[in-house]
Amino acid sequence: MSDSGFHHDRGHTRPRIGLYVCHCGTNISRMVDVVKLAEEYSKFGDVVVSKHYRFMCSEPGQDLIIKDIKENNLDRVVVAACSPLMHEPTFRKALERAGLNRYFFEMVNIREQVSWVTTDYDAATNKARNLIRGGIARVGLHQPLEMRRVPITKRVLIVGGGIAGIETALQLADGGVEVILVEKEDSIGGHMAMFDKTFPTLDCAACILTPKMVSVGQNSKIKLLTYSEVEEVAGYVGNFKVKVRKKARYVDTEICNGCGACYEACPSRPLPSMRKLRMGNEIKKMGPALNHSLAEGEKLVRHEVEHADVH
Ligand code: SF4
Numbered sequence: 001m002s003d004s005g006f007h008h009d010r011g012h013t014r015p016r017i018g019l020y021v022c023h024c025g026t027n028i029s030r031m032v033d034v035v036k037l038a039e040e041y042s043k044f045g046d047v048v049v050s051k052h053y054r055f056m057c058s059e060p061g062q063d064l065i066i067k068d069i070k071e072n073n074l075d076r077v078v079v080a081a082c083s084p085l086m087h088e089p090t091f092r093k094a095l096e097r098a099g100l101n102r103y104f105f106e107m108v109n110i111r112e113q114v115s116w117v118t119t120d121y122d123a124a125t126n127k128a129r130n131l132i133r134g135g136i137a138r139v140g141l142h143q144p145l146e147m148r149r150v151p152i153t154k155r156v157l158i159v160g161g162g163i164a165g166i167e168t169a170l171q172l173a174d175g176g177v178e179v180i181l182v183e184k185e186d187s188i189g190g191h192m193a194m195f196d197k198t199f200p201t202l203d204c205a206a207c208i209l210t211p212k213m214v215s216v217g218q219n220s221k222i223k224l225l226t227y228s229e230v231e232e233v234a235g236y237v238g239n240f241k242v243k244v245r246k247k248a249r250y251v252d253t254e255i256c257n258g259c260g261a262c263y264e265a266c267p268s269r270p271l272p273s274m275r276k277l278r279m280g281n282e283i284k285k286m287g288p289a290l291n292h293s294l295a296e297g298e299k300l301v302r303h304e305v306e307h308a309d310v311h
């Protein structure tokens, strides 16, 4: 590598860059002066070849790049076209076919980020000009990366046990993938469990949801962690380490059948401010507003207690 950060593996002391500006039919060219930009950059920095073409991703478009790489001994390529999500792999493969490392490539997005989002021709051309300059500067610093295969753990963590999380978990499990479904509430179901009907068919929400909830509970591929929250995520794609806090249950989960009777009677359950909890004649607990009022005056207490009793 040279002092400038340029990796020269073909005996050059400077990068030899090919720039290709795509028209995308009229998708780009109607808003960006692609011809002018290709001309402007033909004598810029380390650019050796600068061309514009109607459809860069087409077979002839790719052949144009491959031919130029071979004939002009190019070692870097910039394509100003659409989003890298769309065609970066296409052009990387073209570089490989020409004998170049596939990562000596930079894609500049002048369609989704420029021509599709403005009606100002001059401003669009200027923005495309700046983005291309950035791409040219960046590609000279690229390193020859190599792809490799690494083992991954085929296990998926899903955060949130609403209908989306439930459906995803079931489908993954059907596909043979181990799933860990984390839900912060004490039951899966989410908002859908609170609805009566679902839009637009007005189907009964519970009729759709409850069989799926049962399937999650019974599926041996799905590990369900309810009343739990993700605390830490470390690692990287294909190899994450996640710390999940399982909140205290206060019951023996092996024995509990979830009937809910203890919840109704529980003395440490937080009470709404205007409620009190009795056992026989004995008042076990009052909401904070009632406790406060007791200290202030009997009259107010009676009023509030009565008020609380009817609710
Ligand atoms: S490379 Fe992208 S911008 Fe160019 S023609 Fe193909 S889809 Fe359109």
Ligand code: SF4
Pocket (backbone or CB within 6 Å): 251, 252, 255, 256, 257, 258, 259, 260, 261, 262, 263
């Ligand atoms: S009362 Fe019902 S919900 Fe409460 S611990 Fe016992 S079995 Fe579980």
